Structures are given as C-alpha cells and as structure tokens.
Amino acid sequence: MLTFIGLGLYDETDISLKGLERIRRSEHVFLERYTSILTGTDPGRLEALFGKPLRMLDREDVENHPETFLTLAKDADVAFLTAGDPMVSTTHIDLRIRAASMGIETSIIHGASIVSAVCGLTGLQNYRFGKSCSLPFPYGRWAPTTPIEVIEHNMAENLHTLVYLDIQPGRYMTVHEAVGMLEGMAAERGLSIPVYVGVARAGSPSPVVAAGDAAALEGVDFGDPLHILVVPGDLHLMERDYLETFAGL
Numbered sequence: 001m002l003t004f005i006g007l008g009l010y011d012e013t014d015i016s017l018k019g020l021e022r023i024r025r026s027e028h029v030f031l032e033r034y035t036s037i038l039t040g041t042d043p044g045r046l047e048a049l050f051g052k053p054l055r056m057l058d059r060e061d062v063e064n065h066p067e068t069f070l071t072l073a074k075d076a077d078v079a080f081l082t083a084g085d086p087m088v089s090t091t092h093i094d095l096r097i098r099a100a101s102m103g104i105e106t107s108i109i110h111g112a113s114i115v116s117a118v119c120g121l122t123g124l125q126n127y128r129f130g131k132s133c134s135l136p137f138p139y140g141r142w143a144p145t146t147p148i149e150v151i152e153h154n155m156a157e158n159l160h161t162l163v164y165l166d167i168q169p170g171r172y173m174t175v176h177e178a179v180g181m182l183e184g185m186a187a188e189r190g191l192s193i194p195v196y197v198g199v200a201r202a203g204s205p206s207p208v209v210a211a212g213d214a215a216a217l218e219g220v221d222f223g224d225p226l227h228i229l230v231v232p233g234d235l236h237l238m239e240r241d242y243l244e245t246f247a248g249l
C-alpha cells in the first residue's frame, strides 16, 4: 500500500493525527522535498516526532526512478510525505496513476495546502482563480513566457492568478525577485499589472501578506521563505476591504 500524506504548511505540528498514525504504522517512510518544503522544521525533528527514519527523495528519484519506493509498496506499507497537500501537484497525480498501473493499492491523507491558505490570508475568493503558473529562475538569459501569458489571459477574463515561486536546492525565489521578473515580462508585452499580493510563510506564526503595485511591494520586508505571489483580477468590494484591512492595500 502506498499512502500519500500531506504534512501541511510550516512545521512538524501541521500534520493531521490521521497522517501521523499512518506514518507510525508504515514500514518505509519517504519525504519528497523538491515540490515544496516545511521551512519551520528539519528532517531530524520530523524523525523524532514520527519515531521513524526518513528517506529523502529529490526530483530525479520521484520523476525518473520511482521504482525504488513503488516496488516496496507492492508488499509493504509505504508512506510518501510531501509538504502541503500531496495532490496539489501534477507529479504526484502521475505517480498515483503509475502505482495503480503496477497493481499497487494507494490512498491519500490530505494536508493543509498553500492553495487554500492563500485564500484565507488574502481574502481573494477561491472561485475567482484561473489557471495557476510556476515562475522559474531564469536559465542564463532565457526565461519562459508561459507565466506572463497565463497572467495576461486570466486578467482578460478578470480572474486571479496564483504564481508558484521556484524552489531550487538552497535557493528560494522571493516576492521581490518574482515581481521584478514579471514587471519586465509585462512591459515587453505592453501589459500593466496594477496590483500584486505577496504572501510569505503561510502557516507560520508570523506570515507576511502585502498588497500593492510593484513600487509599494518593494518597500515590504517579506522575510524568510517560502514566498508566493498572486496577480489579482479586478477586486470585488469584499476582497478590496480584506486586503485594505489585512494586507496594507
């Protein structure tokens, strides 16, 4: 049996009791740590709480060599842990399909996700989000145009865009870096983005949420990772009120 277990958003105390019990009963426990991470803890603290050793998985292990843990899951209980909710990720959706095609039984124990946390922290209504996008660090002088195309499309439809910010080993994209890149891409297309909403460390005791134009956000200290950004469509009255009250709009 392969169980996908969400760890929530910030530290080791964010897991559900159901998830914790399942980990303690599992014979093998793997922690995937490239789609997202818990910045408020470390593997040692997780192992102490779970009472189990953790085996780390990076992108290569999950996308190119999943046989390592999938084969184990044919005859043993394997827990596959991720920050957030495990299924807010196309990679993990694909992994569950692969497991099923190998005849492996699977189940999911959900965790708090950045997708719903952003709605709570910003007041932006869940039903008004269009397609989301990921903003990668530029590769040399090359940067993909997909993120700005998604934003432009959503703005034309008056929808909000959730922009996931790149995570590389030891390097996390900040709201400031993301806004700088998007301003450049928008200018090239003659597009103006009037409001951004930046969120840092959702789920922690001190999240930062700030809304405004690019210049206004420049003056905000978002602090440590993880960061995420929203480019909102036109704000409804209650959304504006919420951002004025809680995000300095």
Ligand SMILES: C[S@@+](CC[C@H](N)C(=O)[O-])C[C@H]1O[C@@H](n2cnc3c(N)ncnc32)[C@H](O)[C@@H]1O
Pocket (backbone or CB within 6 Å): 009, 010, 035, 036, 037, 082, 083, 084, 085, 086, 087, 088, 089, 112, 113, 114, 115, 163, 164, 165, 166, 167, 199, 200, 201, 202, 203, 226, 227, 228, 229
């Ligand atoms: C690809 S998403 C993975 C989402 C995860 N499966 C979930 O359900 O939360 C990872 C990105 O979401 C954002 N993110 C995740 N957790 C966050 C947090 N606690 N605070 C701020 N941003 C976060 C970051 O931009 C990060 O690069």
